[in-house]
Amino acid sequence: MTESDGYVLLALFLVPLGTAVLLMLVPSRERAVIIGVTALSSTAMLALSLYTFASYSFAEGQQFQGVLAFTWMENMGVLGADGIQVKVGIDGITASLVLLTGIVIVPGTWVSWKVQHRTKDFFVLLYILTSGVFGVFVLLDLFFWFMAYEVALLPMYQLIAIWGSTRKEYGAMKLMMMLMAGSIFIFTVIFALYTHVGAGTFDMEVLINAQKDENFQKVFFPLVVIGCGALGAMFPFHSWSPDGHASAPTAVSMLHAGVLMKVGAFGVLRLGFQMMPEGGAFWAPALIVVGIVAALYGAISALKQTDMKLMMGFSSISHMGYVFLGLGTVNVIGWSGAVLQMTAHGLMTALFFLLIGGMYDQAHNRDIPNFSGMAKQMPIWTVFFILASLASLGLPGLSGFVAEVHIFIGAFRAYPIVGGLAVLTAAITATYLLRMLSQAFFGEMNPRWTGLKEITWAERAGATVLALAILTLGLWPSPWIDRIGPSIIQIAGVGL
């Protein structure tokens, strides 16, 4: 990746932002225009993220690639020469997360074309959110990084409260309150880092490589974990996740569970471990405990859920628990697993929410006991659902296994008992997913649902994109590992 590719990184978050502005200018009655613009824009984002992923290849001595900086404020007050910049650049970790975002936004756009109520406003907010997500992954200046972080969160409130279902006001408010509370911690840490390093800059490269006092790291690392962990649905700050998912519209659930939760875990990695490695090493055992508790807690709770989306919400808590467990191992294998799991879980959970949404739009019901024999009525839907379930329960050959096996091995290196519990969690995951399949999809067809139609072509196409990505990562993980692995090895303070 060359320096001029920095403009591609800039484009990654400017394209959705520009699209949002453009859409504001389109009259809302022009549905065809809105669909055309979003189709083009989402394709462009996928192409840009594919290009970003493909052109990144690890090179020794380059912490970030495609680095491009424009100074925004300098030599003002406490700000030094590089005060606040618009600075972009990626490493192998963000390359894979950028690709994940690109893959999820395309099906997310396609399935949202059936939104009838205030379609234009929906896409404006959705694309502002997307812009924020891309921004978090490519921006290398903490000032704008935090701005992008907030931009990724705020549209959630309107998206859920206006276009959601069931208890949407409650879900939206709870989600927003908890995530904003988390932001306060992150905000604190950012300014603490700024003043502690005292270089007069928010440049993340400078902040990462600067010397930091060990006690400082020990105090502020947990704040990052709490702040970003809330967004990553980390136990015990997960409570917004099932309710938020249950009430969110399809595309928002997909983006949120698929990508936004990963922003949280990514924050723990970049803002936590990379900025404060000694603090991370100190608090790693706590992260392991939190991770394994979340994995088991989410899986066991999911056993009892009857609402498909709530089940997926708890399932996500469980799978994100794996991510935090992997991060807590503080070794290359566990961390690779954590980053792989972000992608793997993002893909399969987006597929789950796409499918559940496609069915809920017709049936207005998601209660598993109300369904039976759906395979007869919606065979294509069922095939995709089974694929997503198998990926989620860690079947080898699909995305989940590649990530999980790294996390398990990493955990075994650190604490064998925890590794054993993590493997056991995978069996519980199989239990709740297969119980649902057996009850809702197989058996005799419930005549109540004979009116349901197969999922739409847009949904089929979107599901195909996600399914192909799940299969590719599962069967041929090298493209991801070649990018993620070396970047992780490079991060200081991590051994095998």
Add this chain to the structure above:
Amino acid sequence: MGMEQAWVLPAIPAVLFVVIALFNGLMPRRGDFLAILGMATVVGLVFVILVEFQGAFQGGLFTPEGANAYAFDWINIGQGFFVIEFSTYVDAITMVMLPVVTIVALMVMVYSVGYMHGEVRYGWYFAVLSLFVAAMLTLVVSGNLIQLYLAWEGVGLASYLLIGFYWERQSAAEAAKKAFITTRIGDVGLLIGIILLWRATGTFDIQEIISAATSGQIGDRYLTIAMLFLFGGAVGKSAQFPLHVWLPDAMEGPTPVSALIHAATMVVAGVYLVARFSPVYAEVLVARDVVLYTGLITAMMAASMGLVTTDIKRVLAYSTVSQLGFMFVALGVGAVGAAMFHLFTHAFFKALLFLGSGSVIHATHQQEVGALGGLRKKLPITTATFIIGSLALSGIPIFAGFFSKDEILHYVQADGGPVVYVLLAGTALLTAIYTTRLVLLTFFGEPKDHHAYDHAHESGPAMALPLIFLAVLATVAGFFVFDQVGEALGFAGGIGALVYIDHPHHFTQVDYAFAGIATLTALAGIGIGMAYWRGDARRAVQARAWAPDLHALLANRYYMDDLYQGIINRVILGAATVVAWFDKRIVNETGVDGGAQTISYLGYRLKFLQTGRIPNYALGMAVGVVALAIVAVGTRG
């Protein structure tokens, strides 16, 4: 094409799976011919490999070069930091598995053309069969444990899909779920075992792990624990006690599937795994004893349940569980060759029996023995071949099962102690009894359901020919132990050396006294069965009246299914209820909502400070100023 290209074997059915699954609607006959042609090609290639393998026979053992063929790095973090390398490995154990898997699969596919004719999802059926074969072949040629695990779960997936093939029946869906979850519990053990071995050796390569373990690089206690976890996987997959409960239910799948997956191939994966690691088990005798006693308990338990079961397929399922127990007993006394030999013969005669039962079910649409009877007049080919399979299963000389079971008993007598020997011989007696009962109730006596009987007729050649072919194998496969036979067929050193692996020159003579006792045992079993049942179903009722408690115990499968269901309902779902309650009430309503309500309550209270009266505010300001002044003065000192 040779050993180094062994990856081609699974690749062919893997490609066919994708092609048939996606495009079977566009193909004539829904692509069944493609699956069969592919399978026939693989059988041919197996024999090509076998010929090359023969060339590596030296000094009574096979020492092939190039058997461990490097393939590619599946995962490689930072140039060798952490590597998972996919490779193929072909040795004598593999060479026993390959013909078993491919020949039985080919026979089952041909048979399915007749059996599954006109079924819904006909193309999908052949696609998943191809997927199964691909995964099974990957499993047996794997040189790497992660690759083996991948294939291990792959066969599990194919099994799940095929048990649930008739998913419109809730019972089939439940059986598929039960099979997957039960084996998954074993797989937890397998994966933990694999990772533990990696942790000690730093590699997933099977041969490197074996050589590290046998050269004493791993502590004894650690190795014992790792090998026990590994055995957990075998217990799940091979339906051994206490995870045997899924196999009888798996009979919900189409019968040819039961023959291939749940009798001849997938369920022996556990035997294969333990045999593969037999040099390591020989190092940790505690773990090997666990294998022995697990196998023994399973063999006895399953055989006793086979005595009272009334579903023809379920009787065969219990028989399979029991025979797998025999194999584990052999592995438990270190007789790898005997175990592999029994695996070899059992595959043929058990597949034959299953396909025979399929022929009965196809003809009568009945699978309860209480509704069958007298079918020998209507189904002559099925009856003849089924009897051959039964004789092989019972252990009557010249039929394949006799030789292999005799070998296992021989080793058990020598290395397992008298108690184990007597118990296992008793199980062999039970085997002969329940087999005889099954044959009598199905094919002899008077027909009990005349409607089913009248419409029964032998089906076409697609089903008859595999039966005959397998019947021939079930008859002659036992002779392979004799070196003379093998050499006459052109195998260097006899096939016995191939199947027998580490005891190549044992089989030039027969211990007539020992074989005589085994034969008498089998004959006694058949005699008891014939004397008691004589094709009379009412005898079953009498047996129930004679010992109602015992009968209930056996018919209820020792209440183990009920026990597990109880554990799932009470313990696991109970825990889930508690956790879900905790999450809802404590975390959410108390913690989150409670926190929000507290703040909004405080807001409600504190708003009364906002009185709107100037004197109140002036007072507040005055107090504030004074307080600040005190603080300022105080800190200045």
